[in-house]
Amino acid sequence: VPPKVIMACVKDFEDYAYKYLPKSALDYYISGSNDEQTVNDNIKAFKRYKIRPRILRDVSNIDTSTTILGYKISFPVCIAPTAMHGLAHDEREIGTCKGAFRAGTAYTLSTIANSSIEEIAESNPNALKFYQLYIFKKDKSVTEELVRRAEEAGYKALFLTVDSPFFGKRIADEKNNFKTPAHLKMANFESLKGYSRDGVSKNSGSGSGLGEYSRRLFSSSVTWQDVIWLKNFTKLPLVLKGILTAEEARKAVEIGVSAIVVSNHGGRQLDGVPASIDALREVVKAVQGSNVEVYLDGGVRLGTDVFKAIALGAKAVFIGRPALFGLAYDGAAGVEKLLNILKEEFNTSMALAGCRNVRELQTEESLVVHESYYSRL
């Protein structure tokens, strides 16, 4: 068992994962697609935004809490849906969900998981859980079944991922000939022949098993019509994950979704798209006046990243890889620890910027500006 060293920031968890995860798991987690322009820019882009702090306010009581889709969370950082937590820790998705719950925030389960919808719900009955949906090929029965199961298991929203008609090419996975280890299952598909683990482990012998799986099974013909159908089909609020432009955001508002996640899928789908924090502003402007909530994921690693996203108009942010690193470090406890570090950092950044609650972040004028602000003066 590797030693548990002092953890002071998200980077420490990342370093830990780099050191102790098996190469093919680590590569699967960290890779972006193709040239990795976007995955790298996601991180760097945050540094291009500057905080203009307010001072001399009573910040002895900072309230980091906010709501997401009406549900209270302890701070505006939730867990993004990521596949295959079994590669990080035996506690799998169950552990991640538990960590999020203990830290007072929401967890989003990916369709591609090593724990099932029901397992997670049973182990974490009181956790705030969302369900992320990929739409599968052929008739709609698979989708319908997944949605109903999520509803019944008490998940509170459906996140439809709209940037993935199939998976982007991640070079390392191709070279590692990535497939799921024998002991891990596609937990949501145990009964569904062809959709199960076999679908991932039995690949054509070269390239990424998951890439192949997505191309064989995901529907790549999903349209706005299907979204309308889904919205009517489910009782749950519908969230579109993976919007990067004002044009598409406006359409989402039109058809009445509950929320949008500005996301480039952690730089794993279309490489060369803008960093999410860069894309955020045009989306926020586009939905103004509606009551559609805007979230962001991609590159959030610091309390100040959270601060910047919220100040630029996001209602909450999601973390993908950091949660996996937390899980790898120490299961549920690791996820909780990481979230609490982020919460404390966010709290500190609020206090030091003179913002006592999340509302103030959202209403202060020019609290966060693009660095070009300073070259235009």
Add this chain to the structure above:
Amino acid sequence: VPPKVIMACVKDFEDYAYKYLPKSALDYYISGSNDEQTVNDNIKAFKRYKIRPRILRDVSNIDTSTTILGYKISFPVCIAPTAMHGLAHDEREIGTCKGAFRAGTAYTLSTIANSSIEEIAESNPNALKFYQLYIFKKDKSVTEELVRRAEEAGYKALFLTVDSPFFGKRIADEKNNFKTPAHLKMANFESLKGYSRDGVSKNSGSGSGLGEYSRRLFSSSVTWQDVIWLKNFTKLPLVLKGILTAEEARKAVEIGVSAIVVSNHGGRQLDGVPASIDALREVVKAVQGSNVEVYLDGGVRLGTDVFKAIALGAKAVFIGRPALFGLAYDGAAGVEKLLNILKEEFNTSMALAGCRNVRELQTEESLVVHESYYSRL
């Protein structure tokens, strides 16, 4: 024989070539001129453009095909004319042409080749072939002969390279005292004394043999008048290769050429000119309203590079060095493999950006923007 490792992207072919090509051949292929500002910027510049993807469209059927000069190609990537394929592989230009044909796209033969116009045509009768022309000194007979031979051999267009009154200085070639190996011939000039291989191998003993050759034999007095003459002389559509400004593009439209290649010759001629993707936009704007097609070459290495160039107004792009790396890897099969990887990457980028055919790339508003778009918001 070096091992054929997993090839997942163009970079893998480049790495292979760096490892296995003899130094002087590799240097000849990769060098830019002088300080290599432009050859490096060609690559970096693509990363300054960002894709703004469309979502929720039925992308189950992506059609990557398009036309070039009216001829159908499987995707908008053709082979740029590059000299001396014999340095890469015994199959020489014949192999490159075959690889392009198998991948469903066009091949452009350089005047400076180790296979002749006729050899290539005979081995690849059904391939879509273009012929690239350098104009030689003295009377026009050499030029006339080359043009007629290309016409008769079934080449479908003449690419006149307009950025090379003689070759730029490539430092590595100077230091390597570069000359063509004894077993390679200047295949198009076997009968023409002085223009043949001897012209390249017998240099003054220092510097680049090819540089010297070009200064001794190329005409550096070609003008727009000569282009008009050539246009009238040949039955083939005339394409000007090497335009980087709106001013010159407008002149090309005026005299009625069929197409323009925005190109800086892979950074091998005038160093310090803009990256081709940077220059593309002013050229596209300048020809608007005419039916002159605009192509681009220089720095294309990724499916998203192709995507960006097409979205910014190019009808097709050409690859120079990548084709040489493909050839070095495995002859015709290597070229085909590389092209198919690029095609698949382009296909993926279209799907993930919600574009079902090339026409949509060309008509979507602000599909690709310069990164400064995000600092101006």
Add this chain to the structure above:
Amino acid sequence: VPPKVIMACVKDFEDYAYKYLPKSALDYYISGSNDEQTVNDNIKAFKRYKIRPRILRDVSNIDTSTTILGYKISFPVCIAPTAMHGLAHDEREIGTCKGAFRAGTAYTLSTIANSSIEEIAESNPNALKFYQLYIFKKDKSVTEELVRRAEEAGYKALFLTVDSPFFGKRIADEKNNFKTPAHLKMANFESLKGYSRDGVSKNSGSGSGLGEYSRRLFSSSVTWQDVIWLKNFTKLPLVLKGILTAEEARKAVEIGVSAIVVSNHGGRQLDGVPASIDALREVVKAVQGSNVEVYLDGGVRLGTDVFKAIALGAKAVFIGRPALFGLAYDGAAGVEKLLNILKEEFNTSMALAGCRNVRELQTEESLVVHESYYSRL
């Protein structure tokens, strides 16, 4: 005793400190908070400003002197308040103050010091001394006592630090489990149980002792009302240290403070705020018309940094870390030496820019411009 090598610039003192200070002391001095974006940008930002020199003026007599709050100083560089000089040299704050005095400039004592208000005053009766205040929790008695003691000891101004309701997170300190060594005391609090050294050395066993101390003892509820109270309570001119925006600067002017320090606490508080030289200009513009003086600290390492700050509207600048490096090098003599090097560099930059006195720096048109000036031409 480490050798005293040739010292030609501030960087040389920094190199010396890096080599000879114990790791935990060095880390404490050099760290910025969190990701260290701001501490690094403080340095880099100065290089983004360019001096447009005047020529052919009689610069045989350069007068670098200026005033701060009406007091004459030999050049516009003073010592910023920094904690714990005992970690650098046995002469502690007494040495730093002496060095500043000998170089003809002002010294600012931090509340968190290893020499007391009175000790320093007794050893340096004629030095120009300012006192920096942190406001402590509970009733105002601690604050009142500190202010009265500073007044009585002959300090000439109160610097209220407004960016620190508690300390930022400095990762290295967390990992070093930083605490004050046994032989060093919190000299201003010897009588005050809980505020003394014990408060810092007895931490919860993990993390930074000073971080914890600040959270336990500093008041984080200080507001503009308290500033007004303080202004009325003290006979001394009141300076607000840690303003980065026009909005807050205008408020400071309104309530009638004497001066403002544009500062991000050397990148140790809120990470991700602008470099101080970037923030300077909007603050200068905001106070225009008032008689509030504007100072700057953060990243000043060169005579030209001083020049740029003054030309952009600062009345004086302060140095934090450099003074600590000077002290580490050779006590008071080291501080004096370092200040004299900076003075000579500033003198030189004035002469070479054709400015004979500080007034000219402040009045010449466009003497210093942002680098973007040259891309807009």
Add this chain to the structure above:
Amino acid sequence: VPPKVIMACVKDFEDYAYKYLPKSALDYYISGSNDEQTVNDNIKAFKRYKIRPRILRDVSNIDTSTTILGYKISFPVCIAPTAMHGLAHDEREIGTCKGAFRAGTAYTLSTIANSSIEEIAESNPNALKFYQLYIFKKDKSVTEELVRRAEEAGYKALFLTVDSPFFGKRIADEKNNFKTPAHLKMANFESLKGYSRDGVSKNSGSGSGLGEYSRRLFSSSVTWQDVIWLKNFTKLPLVLKGILTAEEARKAVEIGVSAIVVSNHGGRQLDGVPASIDALREVVKAVQGSNVEVYLDGGVRLGTDVFKAIALGAKAVFIGRPALFGLAYDGAAGVEKLLNILKEEFNTSMALAGCRNVRELQTEESLVVHESYYSRL
């Protein structure tokens, strides 16, 4: 004797000098002042400008020649005045002048030289020679004597250096305790006690001998009045070297100088001023309409650097360090070789940009643009 390797570009001479010059000589030559921001930016700035080439012009006859102050030179690159050529090669300034003459261009002699005004003139009677003046302290007799000697020896212009009331601080020289070796003299001052070599070799024991020399002997009170006096005193055209702003350029035009050198003294005087190519444009604009010629020096290393400067309005450029590297490589022959390489590069860049003579460079619209041109499209 070190081997004479293949020399293909200026960088090769630089590499040679780095390898074979004694450290203190090399340091003296290459250093910039202080933080070396400007000396580095001089080089990098050229890469920020892009050439927009013209094509299809008859470039079989390129005329690189131009005039400077009415004198014909073979191409617009002259030798800038630099001190102490004896550190590079036994041929000293005599060799440098000879190299320039053989390459068909002008040589500028520094006041601080190891060969005298007369020696150089006698060895190079037909060379086009300019004389660079520093004005010395006390009465004007030293200056008057130097000017008369230059006139009599056939120098064709006076370059008054206006950026050096004394020398900037070059850290390496300080640390090397730089002084002139015993065998080298201050050749122009053999009769003048105190101004001679002794003045440089006998320094206070620390720091740069030359820095001290300049502070002790140069006049730092030279003003525009003195320039007017000098203009009237000499029969020679007067050139001001070291102007970086439109304001000062306009004054130079007013008092009727013949030419201006946009120069930051190779980054050796005031650090933090703009790169010379950045400053060029505002100076060119400021003198428009007058017949004052504008030159540039600083960072010219490539034929395309020359091209860019001329296209942006310079009548000629000067090289400082490259000439020293050429001299170090092989005396006069090395200087000639280096100049011929630059000439050939310039010739090539003209041909490849479609410019047949220098006049065309100066009149073509937008031939060279700042890189920001491409982000504004």
